[in-house]
Amino acid sequence: MTDIPLDLGPQARIVACLAEAVTDDQLADSTPCPDYRVSHLLGHLTGLAVAFRDAARKDLGGTTDTDPGSTLPGIGPDWRRDLAEALHELAEAWRDPRAWSGATRAGGVDLPGDVAGAVAVDELLVHGWDLARATGRAYTPDPAALAVAHAFLRDSAEESGGAGNGIFGPVVPVPADAPLLDRTVALSGRDPHWTRPGSGVRP
Numbered sequence: 001m002t003d004i005p006l007d008l009g010p011q012a013r014i015v016a017c018l019a020e021a022v023t024d025d026q027l028a029d030s031t032p033c034p035d036y037r038v039s040h041l042l043g044h045l046t047g048l049a050v051a052f053r054d055a056a057r058k059d060l061g062g063t064t065d066t067d068p069g070s071t072l073p074g075i076g077p078d079w080r081r082d083l084a085e086a087l088h089e090l091a092e093a094w095r096d097p098r099a100w101s102g103a104t105r106a107g108g109v110d111l112p113g114d115v116a117g118a119v120a121v122d123e124l125l126v127h128g129w130d131l132a133r134a135t136g137r138a139y140t141p142d143p144a145a146l147a148v149a150h151a152f153l154r155d156s157a158e159e160s161g162g163a164g165n166g167i168f169g170p171v172v173p174v175p176a177d178a179p180l181l182d183r184t185v186a187l188s189g190r191d192p193h194w195t196r197p198g199s200g201v202r203p
Contacts, residue, residue, distance in 0.1 A: 004100055005114065006121060009091040011145035015045065015128045016087045020080060022135055027075075031134040032194045035072070038134050042083060043073030045127055049086035052120040055106040056090070056099035056113075064105045094120065118152040125149035126188045129181070133194055141181065150180055153187035 019042060027039040036044065047068060054063045076082065093099055100113045111119070125145050132139035156167040169189030174182050182192035 003097045004095060005117065006094075006144055006148055007091070008094045008117075008121060008124065008145070010142040011121065011124045011128065012049075012087040012091040014139075014141060015124055015131065016084050018128060018131045018135070018137060018139075019045065019083050021137060022131070026135050029134055030197055032130045032190050036130075038131070039075050040073050041127065041130055041134065042079055043075045044068065045131070046075070046079065046083045046086050047073055048120075048123050048127075049083070049090040051106050052116065052123070053086065053090040053093045055104045055111075055116045055120075056093035056096065058098075058102065058104055060105050065108050067108050090120065118148055121145050122149040122152050122188075126185065126190070129185055129190075134196060136196060139181075146180055146184060150184040150187070153184060157187055 022038060022042065027037065027042075029038045031038055031041050033041060047063075047066075051063045051066070051068070054060070094117055098113075100117050102113050104111055104113050104116050106116050106119065125141050126149065128141060129139055131137075153167065157171055172186040172189065172191050174186040174192060178186075178192070185192045
């Protein structure tokens with residue numbers, strides 16, 4: 001993939017595999033997103049995959065105009081199939097070089113194509129971490145996606161004035177030599193050491 005900044009396929013597949021392993025009795029479990037249970041997180045992932053698929057296609061409308069924070073997302077009975085298909089279509093849409101140019105929209109916000117692509121990568125990367133941590137599974141993200149997500153969040157924090165504010169909330173302090181994934185998660189406003197309540201484990 002030399003004609004696009006990043007192939008979202010590897011990271012999308014990692015998220016799809018994590019989702020496929022979720023059991024029904026985990027759907028009500030807590031996640032690193034305070035307002036989300038696992039079912040809400042899965043619903044959010046499905047919605048964002050569809051929205052950023054359509055943003056890549058420049059197919060603007062209801063899916064790209066909706067603020068994702070306006071409602072608490074849910075899942076349907078076929079959520080595993082729906083999410084897997086949406087993630088596959090998302091990756092395919094961003095394999096078109098035209099997706100990364102021009103203007104588009106996501107979450108009701110107008111964005112340059114390359115910025116929308118970076119946001120899509122960040123969403124997959126960080127919410128993949130959320131899902132892995134909430135369900136007690138190992139998480140090794142796609143290295144290229146991790147680099148893009150970290151750069152996007154770092155630059156966003158710097159643009160906010162560098163006062164500890166990130167695009168998604170206050171940056172959580174971590175050592176400068178912390179692993180890149182920990183630094184990326186911290187820039188998203190999450191504690192890299194978050195664990196499931198009652199697990200008794202700190203990573």
